[in-house]
Every structure is written in structure tokens, then in C-alpha cells.
Amino acid sequence: MLAPRLSRVLKALAPPRPLVHNPSEPREMPLGRWNLYVGGAGARTPGYVNLDLAAAPGVDVVADVEQLPFPDNLFRRVECDAVLEHVRHPQRAVREIERVLAPGGYVRIVAPFCHPFHEHPKDYHRFTPDGLKLLAGGLEIVAEGWRTGPTATLLVFLLEWVKLWLPWRAWRALAHVVLGWLLFPFRYLDLLLLHSPHAGRIGNHYFLWLRKPGG
Ligand SMILES: C[S@@+](CC[C@H](N)C(=O)[O-])C[C@H]1O[C@@H](n2cnc3c(N)ncnc32)[C@H](O)[C@@H]1O
Secondary structure, eight states: OOOHHHHHHHHHTOOOOSOOOOTTSOOOOOOOSSEEEESOTTOOOTTSEEEESSOOTTOSEEOOTTSOOSOTTOEEEEEEESOGGGSSOHHHHHHHHHHHEEEEEEEEEEEESSOOOOOSSOOOOOOOHHHHHHTTTTSEEEEEEEEEOHHHHHHHHHHHHHHHTOOSHHHHHHHHHHHHHHHGGGGGGHHHHTTSTTGGGGOOEEEEEEEOSOO
16 A cells, blocks of 8 residues: 555646547537436536446446436436446447437447556456447437547556556556656647547547437
């Protein structure tokens, strides 16, 4: 365990994330009276029912996204960001989301393609854009693209690679701070690279906005 004081100092010095979001990703779709946020453990999600497998601060309902404890056609909007890689059967999870989504409602799914191993509580999958779109089923695709690009991939893997050489947790935490500050300005290169038709060869996370027909 890190000493509490060192842990507090490293937290205060935390570098910016080594990624920028694609500015052309549509940010907002209509919210309704009931909206669902899947996998928001530890986060504040005002306006959403926050559902997670883990009983953690911020979570309203502890459940598995593969078996949602809600009636059909309830939610106007569902957010499912960086969750499907942790789910045993992503196809079942998206069918459940489709079931609880109201006709005319929207779901945003974001999932990694090139990203380091990270367990929450397990890490089962990575998705190509075509693989992710196969999950859409009866939902219409209204927007899609790379949320985070090739430079994000490079930087997150470089940070992980450097940490592999450091045997102690305190050193890894320190390396994360120092390298994080040195490397983060490179993240803006993705604002150029995301225009390349080949960006997806080593893209980081892909987004899909899907709509349930009707409504
Ligand atoms: C990587 S975090 C995503 C956090 C947040 N969406 C974000 O982008 O920062 C994945 C979350 O999904 C939750 N999770 C994993 N498997 C799940 C499942 N089968 N059903 C519901 N939540 C799950 C984890 O507990 C964790 O809180």
C-alpha cells in the first residue's frame, strides 16, 4: 500500500488524461423522465438511474446489465460507456438495453478496440467497429466513429510499458505522474489524426449512437 501522504500528493499532481475526445462525436440526444447509466460505480450521474454490478458510491441499482431489473420500454436514453468489454455476453447485454429502451429512445455505446488489459471486475473483450455494430440488432445506427484515436492508444500503451519495468507500486505511481505530464501534450495530435481514413487501424475507443425504432 502507498503511504497515505504520498498517495495524497500523487493524487494532487495527477496529470491530464492522455487522450482527447473526437469533437465530431454527437454529445447529446434527448433525455426523458427515466434514463439509465450502466456502469457508473463511483460516479455522479444526475438525471440517470445508475446501475452497476458493484455496490459502490453513486450506484442506485446493483444488477447485471445482462439481466436488467426493469420493465420493457422504460428509458428514453441509456449510456453504456466502457462496460461491454467487462460483460460475459455483450450480445445479451445489448438485447437487454434494447428491451428497456423506449421506442424512439437513444443508447450510446462506447467500447475499446486497442486498450490495455483492465479488470472491472473482469476484462473479456475488445471490439472492432464492425464487431460492435453486429451487436446493434434491431436498433438503428444514427452516428458512429472513433471517440479516441491512435495517439491515445500509443500513449496509454507507452505508460503501461514503462510501468512494467518498475517493481514497486510507489515507483509506478510516480512514473505515471511524471510521464503523464510529459506525454499529455501529444494527445492533441489526435485532433489531426482522427481525420485520417486509416486512424482506425490503431484506434482506441469507438462510439455508436443507436435509436430504437418507433416512438
Ligand atoms: C471501466 S468502468 C466504466 C466507468 C465509466 N463508464 C467510465 O467510462 O469512466 C466499467 C464499469 O462497469 C461495471 N460492470 C462490469 N460488468 C458489469 C455488468 N455485467 N453489469 C453492470 N455493470 C458492470 C464495473 O463494475 C465498472 O464500474
